[in-house]
Amino acid sequence: MKQYLLLLAAFAFLFLNTLTGCDEEDKQEQFDDTKQIDSFSFEELDPVVTGVITNTDIALTVPYDTDVTALTPTVTHSALASLSPASETTQDFRLPVDYTVTSEDGSTQVYTATVTKEEPPLDSSNAILNFSFEGLAPVVTAYVGEGEIKAWIPDLSAASNLTPTIVISENATISPASGVAQDFSSPITYTVTAEDGSIQTYTTTITEETEVDLASGPAFTWINWYLSVPIDNGGSATSIYYEDIENNNLSEDAAPFFYLNDDDSYTMYTKFTGATTSGYKEINGSGYCRTELREYWRGNQSTSDNWIMDRKSVHGLASTLSVDFCNGDGQTYVAQIHGRSRTGAPGDPATVKVLWKEGELITEHYVKPTKEGDLWTSKYIRKTSIGQVDNEKFTITLLVKRGVLYYALHCEAKGIDVEYTELYDYATNGYIHDNYFKTGNYFKWNDDKVEDSQVILYSARTAHTE
Structure with missing residues (x-):
């Protein structure tokens, strides 16, 4: 009996152990094996x-x-x-x-x-970006427009054998090729083919350069100018238009600032009154006063119609003046090229100025901003001393020829005769503002309302080609 009980107990142990093992096996089979x-x-x-x-x-x-x-x-x-x-x-x-x-x-x-x-799309760019004759002295850079190229060279006889240097869109090809001499006595057609096979043609013509005449003709063409004087007109300086200048019909207040002399020159007197062209300013503020002419370049009496510095056009001002006296710090601007904003060119930069400083003439011109996002401002200015004229009569000429700025200076009393001298290539450096000329007496003084400045203007001639 005892042995029977022992066998029964052993059998029960084995049975329970078997059940437990099966249960553990079932638990392992329940883990998910999906891995997708x-x-x-x-x-x-x-x-x-x-x-x-x-x-x-x-x-x-x-x-x-x-x-x-x-x-x-x-x-x-x-x-x-x-x-x-x-x-x-x-x-x-x-x-x-x-x-x-x-x-x-x-x-x-x-x-x-x-x-x-993905494979990038084939490039469709097929433009001529720059076209120049590096072998000429000075180098001639052509105007490149929609389907046309125009270049002006000093001697047209050279047109029969000229070698152009041509810059085109990346991935494009051009025929005839850059660096191959051509006879430009007649127009030459260049074909630019983009990577995607699209083409654009340009017809190239060469013309002999002619100088604009800034030495002859009327001393003043008044329909091309208006005058600013430092008389308060609702918070700003007063503008006087050509009819009143031609008819000597200035108001009693304006007459002391601008009047005709016996030799047909004009006296341009100014002082700080607070009445500036950009609104009323306080003493020691941010503005200066002026008696100054502002150009209407085509005589159409609109400040929105101005000229640009491109490869196609020429724009010049020859202003003959003398400075009678200039008190305060002894500084007044006598000529300017002023910029105006246009699409893609914000701001109204005083791009080029000629400063009379205690008898010395100094050109001040803005250059291309080096920091992305910066505008053309006095942060990027270059100054060049061009001659000591003192209180003598002189002629300052500003010429923008095919996008390049030049100056010339003549002062007989001082023996100064500087021919056109290059200052800056605005077209190459991406300057695209509208522009106009100014000349007169822009007095660089605002410390008080006592000091004054007086300039005599003998002539102001302009010339433009489009």
């Missing part, structure tokens, strides 16, 4: 790019200009699995990136994500 990536996309791109999953390969094609060094994929996968690297983790996809999915039961599956950029 269901979707892989770049939600940050517009439009969203979704990968194509083939077995364990994930292929994505992104726009050609996408920065693949820092893309952040959104990845969905089996619910009970984990992913490494995790979804929403930024990666560098210049090379394929492996993603490991680990299921609940610990098994793994590796997927490889490969990003390919």
Whole structure:
């Protein structure tokens, strides 16, 4: 009996142990073994790019200009699995990136994500950007317009054998080629072909350069000017127009500031009154007063009609003056090229000025800003001393010829005879503002309302070609 009980107990132990083992086995079989990536996309791109999953390969094609060094994929996968690297983790996809999915039961599956950029579109640019004759002295840079190229050279006989240097759009080709001599006695057509096969033709013509005449003709063409005087007119300086100047019909207040002399010159007197062309200013403020002429270049009485410094045109001012006296700091501006804003060219820069400073003439001109976003301002100014004229009569000429600024200075009493001297190439440096000439007595003083300045203006001649 005792042996029977022992056998029964042993049998029960073995039976229970077997049941327990089966239960543990059942528990192991319940762990999920799914480890699948269901979707892989770049939600940050517009439009969203979704990968194509083939077995364990994930292929994505992104726009050609996408920065693949820092893309952040959104990845969905089996619910009970984990992913490494995790979804929403930024990666560098210049090379394929492996993603490991680990299921609940610990098994793994590796997927490889490969990003390919679309082929960029073929370039459609087919422009001539610059056309010049480097072999001429000085170098001649042509005007390039819509389908046309025009160049002005000193001696037209040279046109029969000229070698152009041509800059064209990237990836484009040109025929005839740059650097190949041509006979420009007759127009030459250049064809620029873009990478995508589209073409643009340019017809090139060469003309002999002629000098504009700033020495003869009427001393003043008043319809091309209006006058500012420092008399308060509702908070700003007073403007006087050509009819009143021609008829000597200035008001009693304006007459002391501008009047005709016996030799047909004009006295231009000024002092700080607070009445400036930019509004009323206080002593020691930001503005100066002036008795100064402002150009209407085509006589149409509109300040919105101005000229530009391009390769096609020529614009000149020859102003003959003398400074009777200039008190205060002894400084007054006697000639200017002033800029005005236009589309793509914000601001109204005082681009070029000629300063009389205690008898010395100094040119001040703005140059191209070196910091992106900066405007053409006095932050970027160059100053050049051009002669000591003291209180003698002199002629200052400002010439913008095919986009390049020159000056000339003549003062017989001082033996000064400076021919045209280049100051700056505005066309090459991207200056596209509208412009107009000014001349007279722009008195650089605002410390008080006592000091004054007086200039005699003998002539102000302008010339323009379009």
